[in-house]
Amino acid sequence: MISASLATNGRFNFEGIEVSNVTLESNSRIEIPESALTWRFSRSSGPGGQHVNTSDTKVELICDLTQLRASQVDLDRIIARYGGELRVTASSQRSQLQNRQIALRLLVEKLEATTHIQRKRRPTKPTHGSTQRRLDSKRKASLQKAARRRPNDE
Numbered sequence: 001m002i003s004a005s006l007a008t009n010g011r012f013n014f015e016g017i018e019v020s021n022v023t024l025e026s027n028s029r030i031e032i033p034e035s036a037l038t039w040r041f042s043r044s045s046g047p048g049g050q051h052v053n054t055s056d057t058k059v060e061l062i063c064d065l066t067q068l069r070a071s072q073v074d075l076d077r078i079i080a081r082y083g084g085e086l087r088v089t090a091s092s093q094r095s096q097l098q099n100r101q102i103a104l105r106l107l108v109e110k111l112e113a114t115t116h117i118q119r120k121r122r123p124t125k126p127t128h129g130s131t132q133r134r135l136d137s138k139r140k141a142s143l144q145k146a147a148r149r150r151p152n153d154e
Contacts, residue, residue, distance in 0.1 A: 029070060029071070029074060029112075029115060030068055030069070030070040030074065030111055030112070030115065031068065031069040031070065032063065032067075032068060032107075032108075032111075033067055033068075033069070035064075035067060036063055036064045036065075036067035036068060037061060037062070037063055038061070038062040038063075038064070039059065039060070039061060039062075039100070040059070040060040040061075040062070041056040041057075041058065041059060041060075041096060042056055042058045042060070043055070043056055043057070043058060044057045044058040044091040044094075045058075045091070051094060055094075055096070056096065057091065057093070057094060057095065057096045057099055058089065058090070058091035058099065059089065059090045059091070059096060059099040059100050059102075059103045060087060060088070060089045060103070061087070061088045061089075061090075061100075061103040061104065061106075061107055062085055062086070062087050063085060063086045063087075063088075063107055064084070064085055065078055065079055065082060065083070065084055065085055065086055066079070066084055068111075070115070074114075074115045077114055077115060078111060078114050078115065081114050082110075082114070086107065086110065086111075088103045088106045088107045088110070089103065090102035090103040090106065
């Protein structure tokens with residue numbers, strides 16, 4: 001799950017994430033300043049009746065990745081993957097606040113996934129039992145196929 005810690009004078013309080021006038025910290029590895037975030041709101045498509053025609057519930061969150069504060073290795077990896085900015089949209093909910101929560105959560109998850117280093121797989125040998133079972137099943141299939149052949153007339 002996403003963990004974040006901030007000052008308590010935030011404007012929005014998103015389930016475990018607060019956005020304040022200072023910074024948003026994600027696992028203390030990446031800091032996203034408030035100035036790096038640009039919010040845009042527009043009308044969502046889909047069902048919702050009259051509500052959908054009058055409310056700007058679709059949220060587009062644009063993050064300027066050049067303003068992030070993180071280690072140089074993490075910054076290089078993020079900018080190499082996404083370029084100078086990262087756009088996240090959310091329009092699945094009827095509430096703008098819920099869509100804001102979703103967009104911010106998606107942004108943090110994408111940034112954390114990019115900085116996560118995947119371990120290299122250490123190849124292992126098959127066990128003696130699994131090798132034996134594989135050879136037994138091959139022998140059994142071979143015998144079944146041999147039984148289908150015509151008998152030799154010699």
